[in-house]
Amino acid sequence: xxxxxxxxxxxxxxxxxxxxxxxxxxxxxxxxxxxxxxxxxxxxxxxxxxxxxxxxxxxxxxxxxxxxxxxxxxxxxxxxxxxxxxxxxxxxxxxxxxxxxxxxxxxxxxxxxxxxxxxxxxxxxxxxxxxxxxxxxxxxxxxxxxxxxxxxxxxxxxxxxxxxxxxxxxxxxxxxxxxxxxxxxxxxxxxxxxxxxxxxxxxxxxxxxxxxxxxxxxxxxxxxxxxxxxxxxxxxxxxxxxxxxxxxxxxxxxxxxxxxxxxxxxxxxxxxxxxxxxxxxxxxxxxxxxxxxxxxxxxxxxxxxxxxxxxxxxxxxxxxxxxxxxxxxxxxxxxxxxxxxxxxxxxxxxxxxxxxxxxxxxxxxxxxxxxxxxxxxxxxxxxxxxxxxxxxxxxxxxxxxxxxxxxxxxxxxxxxxxxxxxxxxxxxxxxxxxxxxxxxxxxxxxxxxxxxxxxxxxxxxxxxxxxxxxxxxxxxxxxxxxxxxxxxxxxxxxxxxxxxxxxxxxxxxxxxxxxxxxxxxxxxxxxxxxxxxxxxxxxxxxxxxxxxxxxxxxxxxxxxxxxxxxxxxxxxxxxxxxxxxxxxxxxxxxxxxxxxxxxxxxxxxxxxxxxxxxxxxxxxxxxxxxxxxxxxxxxxxxxxxxxxxxxxxxxxxxxxxxxxxxxxxxxxxxxxxxxxxxxxxxxxxxxxxxxxxxxxxxxxxxxxxxxxxxxxxxxxxxxxxxxxxxxxxxxxxxxxxx
DNA sequence: GGAACATGCATCGGT
DNA sequence: CCGATGCATGTTCCC
Numbered sequence: 159x160x161x162x163x164x165x166x167x168x169x170x171x172x173x174x175x176x177x178x179x180x181x182x183x184x185x186x187x188x189x190x191x192x193x194x195x196x197x198x199x200x201x202x203x204x205x206x207x208x209x210x211x212x213x214x215x216x217x218x219x220x221x222x223x224x225x226x227x228x229x230x231x232x233x234x235x236x237x238x239x240x241x242x243x244x245x246x247x248x249x250x251x252x253x254x255x256x257x258x259x260x261x262x263x264x265x266x267x268x269x270x271x272x273x274x275x276x277x278x279x280x281x282x283x284x285x286x287x288x289x290x291x292x293x294x295x296x297x298x299x300x301x302x303x304x305x306x307x308x309x310x311x312x313x314x315x316x317x318x319x320x321x322x323x324x325x326x327x328x329x330x331x332x333x334x335x336x337x338x339x340x341x342x343x344x345x346x347x348x349x350x351x352x353x354x355x356x357x358x359x360x361x362x363x364x365x366x367x368x369x370x371x372x373x374x375x376x377x378x379x380x381x382x383x384x385x386x387x388x389x390x391x392x393x394x395x396x397x398x399x400x401x402x403x404x405x406x407x408x409x410x411x412x413x414x415x416x417x418x419x420x421x422x423x424x425x426x427x428x429x430x431x432x433x434x435x436x437x438x439x440x441x442x443x444x445x446x447x448x449x450x451x452x453x454x455x456x457x458x459x460x461x462x463x464x465x466x467x468x469x470x471x472x473x474x475x476x477x478x479x480x481x482x483x484x485x486x487x488x489x490x491x492x493x494x495x496x497x498x499x500x501x502x503x504x505x506x507x508x509x510x511x512x513x514x515x516x517x518x519x520x521x522x523x524x525x526x527x528x529x530x531x532x533x534x535x536x537x538x539x540x541x542x543x544x545x546x547x548x549x550x551x552x553x554x555x556x557x558x559x560x561x562x563x564x565x566x567x568x569x570x571x572x573x574x575x576x577x578x579x580x581x582x583x584x585x586x587x588x589x590x591x592x593x594x595x596x597x598x599x600x601x602x603x604x605x606x607x608x609x610x611x612x613x614x615x616x617x618x619x620x621x622x623x624x625x626x627x628x629x630x631x632x633x634x635x636x637x638x639x640x641x642x643x644x645x646x647x648x649x650x651x652x653x654x655x656x657x658x659x660x661x662x663x664x665x666x667x668x669x670x671x672x673x674x675x676x677x678x679x680x681x682x683x684x685x686x687x688x689x690x691x692x693x694x695x696x697x698x699x700x701x702x703x704x705x706x707x708x709x710x711x712x713x714x715x716x717x718x719x720x721x722x723x724x725x726x727x728x729x730x731x732x733x734x735x736x737x738x739x740x741x742x743x744x745x746x747x748x749x750x751x752x753x754x755x756x757x758x759x760x761x762x763x764x765x766x767x768x769x770x771x772x773x774x775x776x777x778x779x780x781x782x783x784x785x786x787x788x789x790x791x792x793x794x795x796x797x798x799x800x801x802x803x804x805x806x807x808x809x810x811x812x813x814x815x816x817x818x819x820x821x822x823x824x825x826x827x828x829x830x831x832x833x834x835x836x837x838x839x840x841x842x843x844x845x846x847x848x849x850x851x852x853x854x855x856x857x858x859x860x861x862x863x864x865x866x867x868x869x870x871x872x873x874x875x876x877x878x879x880x881x882x883x884x885x886x887x888x889x890x891x892x893x894x895x896x
Numbered sequence: 897g898g899a900a901c902a903t904g905c906a907t908c909g910g911t
Numbered sequence: 912c913c914g915a916t917g918c919a920t921g922t923t924c925c926c
Contacts, residue, residue, distance in 0.1 A: 754903050758914080766900060779917090802917060807899065813916090897926090904920075911912085
């Protein structure tokens with residue numbers, strides 16, 4: 159039974175804080191054993207801050223890697239989650255300080271590892287895996303099957319391929335070492351962190367030596383020369399591990415694959431090419447899983463990456479050649495883009511990992527035998543944040559149950575990323591979204607590998623068979639394309655600076671994340687800069703839904719939108735408070751309160767679909783006791799979640815809501831929002847008061863009965879515009895009564 | 897027609 | 912008697 163432990167009968171309504179007096183996010187982080195500093199950054203850093211962090215930060219700010227796709231899944235979200243990517247600064251520090259063999263729980267970065275290291279890495283991965291699950295288990299068994307819960311890992315599977323600082327080393331004998339360095343290097347940084355390019359190549363870390371050891375078979379590969387440094391503990395360890403692997407009957411397939419590839423490409427692929435490959439550990443894990451899992455999955459992934467490197471190199475060489483012809487006044491290692499912004503998108507390439515090599519036609523064939531997917535062959539200067547390897551969402555039930563990612567969910571991160579995408583990439587986001595949407599209804603069932611548990615967060619890896627997009631990307635290697643990209647980048651940089659002042663407009667392009675969009679939306683903020691967590695709601699009053707193109711889209715009754723991912727339904731009121739639910743909370747459902755909900759009955763009818771999707775499954779009609787922490791007051795209400803048989807169906811109710819409603823002064827037309835804390839799995843509720851300063855009050859009966867307007871009771875604004883005739887959007891300050 | 901939801905209303909139990 | 916509980920029914924909309 160999902161979340162059964164959350165609903166202990168011994169809880170009492172109105173118990174203050176339930177032993178968690180200060181249910182602050184930081185406090186919760188500490189409970190989780192998660193480094194607080196990271197979380198603080200994650201939770202509190204604004205984009206402005208990120209912009210000031212460092213070049214690397216700027217890089218990511220400009221072209222944030224897309225959130226990882228939850229696979230097996232969200233999160234969201236977008237999530238989701240959502241465990242979104244951690245703050246850049248955090249990643250920088252951790253990446254710099256972490257060594258490849260570090261086993262710190264805080265270190266979860268991973269670079270593709272050679273076969274020799276794979277097992278060691280597997281241990282790390284498992285460790286991480288257990289780490290997450292243990293956390294989940296610790297808090298809520300339900301989380302185990304909650305896609306979003308795992309999002310912490312899945313979402314962070316941001317894949318980025320690095321174009322590091324140019325190395326003078328050519329592809330001499332050391333090339334192989336460099337290769338090893340790359341592929342034998344498993345950085346264990348925070349799984350959600352971005353890598354720090356400067357931290358990658360530390361010859362004294364003995365990391366690539368590990369791979370050397372793995373590959374140290376001169377008789378077989380005389381062309382490979384290694385530094386035979388002795389006494390390196392890492393080497394010894396690696397060797398031992400390697401031997402152990404062999405003894406254990408585990409083949410070093412990865413190493414052999416890599417060696418084969420090296421032999422085939424040693425003359426055409428440089429160390430630089432290989433150095434550019436860097437993947438997050440979680441990305442690798444998820445990608446490998448998507449590719450079949452286990453060693454085979456890792457091997458497939460390695461092949462994919464090598465193929466990418468190869469293709470990438472060829473393209474670069476073509477560019478170099480054209481450069482040497484006088485077309486480009488800069489040498490290969492001084493890519494103008496890099497010079498211009500050494501840490502921006504030109505430094506990143508995201509390898510989209512096929513979600514499922516069985517389901518994705520692009521990956522049904524061995525990467526060895528097929529032309530590399532165009533997006534894999536992208537010019538290093540081609541930023542493809544949209545293709546960040548959202549390879550998997552272990553919780554892939556789909557909804558970041560967003561969700562919403564929300565959001566915060568896995569989906570949350572994903573959506574969050576949208577905001578900072580260059581305009582040219584919104585189409586990707588949009589595409590991505592639509593794909594996810596489609597999958598919500600169709601692809602998931604047929605593609606279990608994509609989604610996992612319940613597919614509540616169906617956003618997936620963008621299908622690789624988008625001809626248009628592929629064509630667009632495939633042309634990126636051309637000089638013209640590069641020029642365009644540069645111009646686009648400039649525009650985006652400029653655009654980004656003004657982003658906070660134009661969030662609404664910006665947000666309405668493509669499928670930007672309403673969560674993040676609203677986070678910085680000055681309009682949405684309470685007047686006077688009030689940071690009170692009270693509920694403010696932004697009311698669209700457009701009649702007939704004619705004003706779809708406003709920030710309140712998330713509130714406008716659009717069944718199609720609602721049918722999408724849950725994170726799209728993150729109440730604007732929440733987003734507009736500066737409060738960032740996407741960091742810890744996953745939006746579950748919301749309900750516009752009807753008269754019967756706020757009356758003396760003390761029960762609120764919950765939308766059936768959402769209830770069944772996001773709340774614990776009910777075996778008995780008596781339901782379960784469920785503690786709902788009031789987000790605004792931290793007060794915990796012990797409610798009962800149950801259902802009534804209704805015809806052949808069920809009607810889901812939240813009971814014991816009378817005091818909550820009264821305390822919050824909720825009235826008909828107001829709404830409640832229910833979240834789950836992605837960290838500890840507890841449920842949180844917020845009452846949002848909706849008040850229209852002018853205009854007709856909601857026609858209680860009529861508006862309430864309009865399915866159109868209520869759209870499964872998930873569209874708060876809709877309930878208030880049922881009779882509205884104004885086409886203007888008004889901002890209404892409301893506040894949750896505490 | 898059926899699903900989902902709002903709510904009417906019958907019933908029950910406590911005071 | 913009154914509030915709580917739970918079922919039934921009406922309304923609306925989607926398929």
